[in-house]
Amino acid sequence: MADSTVVSDQQPPGSGQTTPSRGPYIAVVTNRNTNLVIRGFMLFSIGVFLALVLNLLQVQRNVTLFPPDVISSIFSSAWWVPPCCGTASAMIGLLYPCIDSRLGEPHKFKREWSSVMRCVAVFVGINHASAKVDFANNVQLSLTLAALSIGLWWTFDRSRSGFGLGVVIALLATLSTQLLVYNGVFQYTSPDFLYIRSWLPCIFFAGVITMGNIGRQLALYECKRMSGKTHQD
Numbered sequence: 568m569a570d571s572t573v574v575s576d577q578q579p580p581g582s583g584q585t586t587p588s589r590g591p592y593i594a595v596v597t598n599r600n601t602n603l604v605i606r607g608f609m610l611f612s613i614g615v616f617l618a619l620v621l622n623l624l625q626v627q628r629n630v631t632l633f634p635p636d637v638i639s640s641i642f643s644s645a646w647w648v649p650p651c652c653g654t655a656s657a658m659i660g661l662l663y664p665c666i667d668s669r670l671g672e673p674h675k676f677k678r679e680w681s682s683v684m685r686c687v688a689v690f691v692g693i694n695h696a697s698a699k700v701d702f703a704n705n706v707q708l709s710l711t712l713a714a715l716s717i718g719l720w721w722t723f724d725r726s727r728s729g730f731g732l733g734v735v736i737a738l739l740a741t742l743s744t745q746l747l748v749y750n751g752v753f754q755y756t757s758p759d760f761l762y763i764r765s766w767l768p769c770i771f772f773a774g775v776i777t778m779g780n781i782g783r784q785l786a787l788y789e790c791k792r793m794s795g796k797t798h799q800d
Contacts, residue, residue: 606660607657608658610659610778611653613656614654614778615652617652617656617687618649620691621694655740657740659732659779660781660782661781662779663782663783664787666732668752680784686780689719689773690719693716693719696715705764707725712766715769716772716773718777720733720773732775732779733776737768737769737775740768741763741768744747744763745763757760
């Protein structure tokens with residue numbers, strides 16, 4: 568008798584079908600989790616691709632040297648570098664929109680894919696300059712890359728949260744790289760700052776800003792798509 572009473576309470580008047588009370592909520596949660604996994608996988612794939620391309624530039628110019636026994640791929644890169652960069656890219660790309668939501672400051676500056684693609688192109692150009700362009704000294708190179716990296720943030724981001732996260736993550740990535748070099752995992756041909764190159768934090772900062780923009784754009788696309796489905800329902 569109790570079960571029949573519950574069912575009858577869930578049925579709308581004049582209807583013989585049962586409507587689950589928590590169905591829409593479960594569907595929304597499932598869609599969000601699925602979209603989060605999809606976004607993470609896309610960010611991971613982009614990070615792996617950029618790591619292969621950019622590390623190839625560094626190895627070709629002998630900026631970084633890996634021991635012969637770990638150079639096993641066709642891209643002349645240690646096998647662990649692309650997965651590590653892909654994982655970091657996924658974390659950064661998911662973290663940026665999350666921080667924006669927590670701070671209540673949605674990022675609306677240049678929110679279109681064309682701007683994101685230009686940001687990626689500038690980041691690749693900055694990394695290319697660090698490997699290909701010859702400067703008079705390392706100080707001049709570091710100052711130039713620092714100016715370009717800040718210019719990238721100003722052109723495509725301009726958010727306080729983006730700048731703060733970029734600085735913090737760049738410092739952590741630099742410290743991790745120093746530990747790897749110190750333990751002999753790989754080395755730089757002409758280290759000028761605690762086993763590494765002094766311009767490395769600038770590259771990390773530009774990379775963080777780039778992946779943050781990609782993550783924000785993917786989150787914005789997901790939000791618009793979910794809103795469209797909600798209106799249709």
